[in-house]
Amino acid sequence: MDPARALRTVAFHLERHGEPTYRVAAFRKAAAVVDGLEPDEVTKRATEGTLTQLSGIGKATAGVITDAVEGREPGYLEHYLAKSHPRIPDGGAMRDALKGDCHTHSDWSDGGSPIEEMAVAALEEGHQWVALTDHSPRLTVARGLTAERLRKQLDVLDELNAKLAPFRILSGIEVDINLDGTLDQDEELLARLDIVVASVHSKLRMPGKDMTRRMLTAIRNPLVDVLGHCTGRLVVGRGRPESEFDAEQVFAACVEHDVAVEINSRPERLDPPKRLLRLAVETGCKFSIDTDAHAPGQLSWLGYGCERAIECEVPVDRVINTWDADTLTAWSRVT
Template identity: 50%
Template sequence: MDPQEALLEIARLLERERASRYRAKAFRQAAAIYAELPGDARGDLNRIQATKGIGDSTFAVIRQALAGETPNYLVELRGEVEPEIVSELRGRLRGDLHAHTEWSDGTTSIAAMADAARALGHEYQAITDHSPRLRVARGLTAERLRTQLPQVRAESGGGLTLLTGIEVDILEDGGLDQEDALLGELDVVVASAHSKLRMDSAPMTRRLVKAVSNPHVSVLGHVTGRLVQGERGTRPASQFEARAVFEACAEHGVAVEINSRPERQDPPDELIALALEIGCLFSIDSDAHAPGQLSLLDHGAQRAERAGVPAERIVTTWGLDRLRRWAG
């Protein structure tokens, strides 16, 4: 098989598995380095092995691929990484409103995320890097966000529209961590709480209600902030009056995110049922931090389908024009 394709498939599988970001990135970088080699060098094992950025593991993949074999590591990963979950609802999703790039805490470029979304058949993909307060994630200042916007728009094409956006931090008082005028320029605003998640219920309720009442907010992201598994450990759900928060979402047309990351499973099933009862819209999003994680939408679709969420209430089943009218 083609060595570059083998390396990229390994990277995608490692990303979907949420393995070490450095391991996945090493295979992605090796694929790029191999592709940049002169044509006569791509079959020269000695030269390839001596090339900076190609280590023992990536060289072994290249060597086996050039020999006409399926690399052992790729065979191993194909057997270990769970296949994508097939569901009727997954087939109806037309895009994704929550994903990160190397501009904040993602691992790859805007272009790489666009390529991956295109390969999945997305009609649209929002790029929603973090806002400045989240320094550990290299959140975007207003200046950096303004610099990013034309670069996001420039990657549209080939049947995919890249939407400008942000995952804006919800401050402790319910304000949003970005200039209000700049939020108004974006296609999509996902508002999420990332700090002080153990606030008492009453102030947390006021915080979330105020955030979703902002006219620029499109989606309320991973509402409870919980973690139920994974290398980051577990974290309990934030406490708040869910009915009040979801009633505010319904009143302002804000979609409740069904976050597709298996380590989050957020909202819990009982809160999805409550939001459905209240009349909320939903957005099934990957919260991808690498191209291979865009496929995690299958987990969110499976949870929504099990919960009985109608497709017409899920904004990411809508076509681009309808989505723009809603988000705008």
């Protein structure tokens, strides 16, 4: 096996098993290092045991490279191949209708892979487009993008779109909803983006009346296109309870202001809960079925959201990522 491909294959299986992003990033970083070396140097260092002298290659990644060079299936990979993958629903006709994903992250914020690697994985997943929605500056723990860094990212997207056409990377952001409902980024800059996903990441246990007011203020902002993971719940491990808010008011506002409700497909979120998803359907909301992927191997998680959408009778024609990129951006730029 080619050493760089072996490293990326390990990273893919780590992602599928929900391992921490930093661990995935280590294998992808090592693959990038190998890509920059001549094959003879890789072989020589593997034989001499000097791979770890290279910045970006540690003991585990060096072991994978050495196994690959010596013609063995890497032991690290065997370990994850022996573990059964979590079953991802195929998503049926709903999954077949999707043309893209409105919520993904790269290593510009808290994702584990470069933008291009995420885009190529989305293309291989069968997408026509993918929206890059890295975090906004207030979320420092996730290396949120300042206005300056976001502007630089837009220049990078222009270059990548020229390279990957006709596939498109849509410019976007997952912008924090501040405590008062304002958005955590310059509005002039938000207006330049193709997709704005607005999410609550702080003070998730604030009183329901205050949370409702906070969410309504954000939804009424004409720059917001998608309301991200609305309850903020986590359903694995120790979990995290749902935020309290008046769902009827919030979903009615989404209809009035033409904001899509996200069906977040991350296995630890599966947000909103089915009772609220059914309420959003009854209210007349549009939807965006998204992975919230932080690594390429997580782009296949759409099946989780599609399964829930089918169970809750979400109409296909109300799912915005069944649209082509031109239709989506024409809709999102209407204020």
